[in-house]
Amino acid sequence: MKKLTTIFLFFSFCLGFSQVNPNDTIRVENHPKDSIPAAKPFSEAQVIQDIDQKNAPPKVTKLSPSKAGLYSAVLPGLGQFYNKKYWKIPIVWGAVGTGIGIALWNDKQYKRYRNAFVAELNGLPHEFSGINGIDKTVLGNAQDSSKRQRDYAIGISALIYILNIVDAVVDAHLYEGRHDPDLAITPTMINDQFGNSYAKTGISFSFKF
Incomplete structure (x- = not known):
């Protein structure tokens, strides 16, 4: 009788351990909010657009030709300043100033010879009176x-x-929209034309009009 009781208790104990309590288990469930969405594939049009944007040339700054012409008409050299061609400003000023200076000097000489020519025709004294070889013909040619x-x-x-x-x-x-200077000095490699395997270093000048 004791053996039967012992065997019964043993099987009852094993049966109790074999049962699993649902409250003691840990469940891992995928919640819709915590799930990581799969990467959405790009369409062919989006891929082409992205490539075009990467390969597209940078936007350039545009200047107004009408403004540049108007500025140069108001003041020579001002249009070159607007175009950022600063090295041309002294050339423009020098050329225009030289021409105007020569014109003013010759106009002054013309008035001198003209007044003397008129005075010589009327028999009046003038600036060149008393100089040998000065007559109305010479004064007329000088004024012309x-x-x-x-x-x-x-x-x-x-x-x-x-x-x-x-x-x-x-x-x-x-x-x-170039931002590089008109006059640039950069280092460069010079190939030896006489068969030497070593290249030589030098300086290159680049100039843009």
Whole structure:
């Protein structure tokens, strides 16, 4: 009887351990909010658009040719300043100033010879009276020569003025937003043309108009 009781208790004890309490288990459930969504594949159009954006040239700054021409018309060299071609400003000023200076000097000489010529015709004393070889013919030729040189200087000055406007308009039209300087000095490698395997270092000059 004791053996049967012992066997019964043993089997009851094993049966109790074999049962699993649902409250003691740990469950891992995938909640919809905590789940990591799968990467959405890109469409072919999106891929092509992304490649085009990466390969697209950078946006460039545009200048207004009309503004550049107007600035140069108001003041020679101002259009070149607007186009950031600063090295052209002294050239424009020098050319226009030289032409105007020559025209003014010849106009002054023309007036001198003209007054003397008129006085010589009327038999009146003038600036060149008493100088041997000075007569109405010489004074007439001198006034004509001074007048001709004055007109040439005025024409050349007007041409330089017009070229100054054209240059400003063309520069503004061809401007591509370059930020590199007009005059650049950069190191470079020079290949030896006489068969030497070693390359030589040097300096290169680049100049842009």
